[in-house]
Amino acid sequence: MTVLSQEELDHYQRDGYLIRRQQIASTDLKRINEALDVAEIDLIEESQRFGRSYTLGDRPFMDLDHRTLQFEFECRETSSKPQLRVVEPISDYVPAIAELVRHPTLVAAVASILKCDALSLWTDKLNFKVGYGGGFDWHQDAPYWMHDADDVQNMPNVMVALDDAPLESGCLRGIRGSHLLGALPGKQDGSALAGFYTDPQCFDLASAVHFEMCAGDALFFDPFLIHGSDQNHTANRRRALIVTYQPAHRQTLKSKAVVNI
Ligand SMILES: O=C(O)CCC(=O)C(=O)O
Secondary structure (H helix, E strand, O other): OOOOOHHHHHHHHHEEEEEEOOOOHHHHHHHHHHHHHHHHHHHHHHHHHHEEEEOOOEEEEEOOOOEEEOOOOOOOHHHHOOOEEEEOOOOOOHHHHHHHHHOOHHHHHHOOOOOOOOOEEEEEEEEEEOOOOOOOEEEHHHHOOOOOOHHHHHEEEEEEEEOOHHHHHHHEEEEHHHHHHHOOOOOOOOOOEEEEEEEHHOOOOHHHEOOOOOOOOEEEEEOOOOOOOOOOOOOHHHHHHHHEEEEEEEEEEOOOOOEEE
């Protein structure tokens, strides 16, 4: 198991993120991506039969039991079929993802960030980012979770690139050091979802960093890091799994099961 070096930990604590290259073997990635192709079809079919649909702002969502599915809303002209944007959680639906969440290299790195021996899962989501799929406005994750958890500062994220994510695909981007600002207020521009996004007056875009990644790379980032992404300007999808861990024996966000890792 690879534990983070002091230099890596210092980087994470100073900047709010750390990229480690080539953490997942290409044979594992192939297996995971094949399983996801099947799951994608099954989830769309199940959502059409059993899902409870609703919109937030003008954005289409579905709940399937404890699972939330978001659909693409900005690139419908490229496909007449519904296209998944985000599924949360995904690890209790796709066994290959459940295995990935337990990957020793990821777990050891997060355990050293949290300085604890044992972890549990808080949540995980699959961002599909289809070709020409929409972006994510700047936001912090921690404020979303504060109503459901009282230790949000101890919930580091790991984003695992399942496809290559070059700049033009709308790779994730973050504001370096913004995790040190704590929970920031939401936007107040009168739009329906304004409160979900960080007030642009609270941070400096000059500190933005683009996290270009290759499939198999892992980005560790703080729950208070301001992050988001641009639209995907390519025809290629760039799927990524974001897993959020916490110290052991705590409930997950959605199903409330305790999933010790
Ligand atoms: O994958 C992306 O483009 C952004 C994802 C993101 O910011 C999130 O899921 O919190």
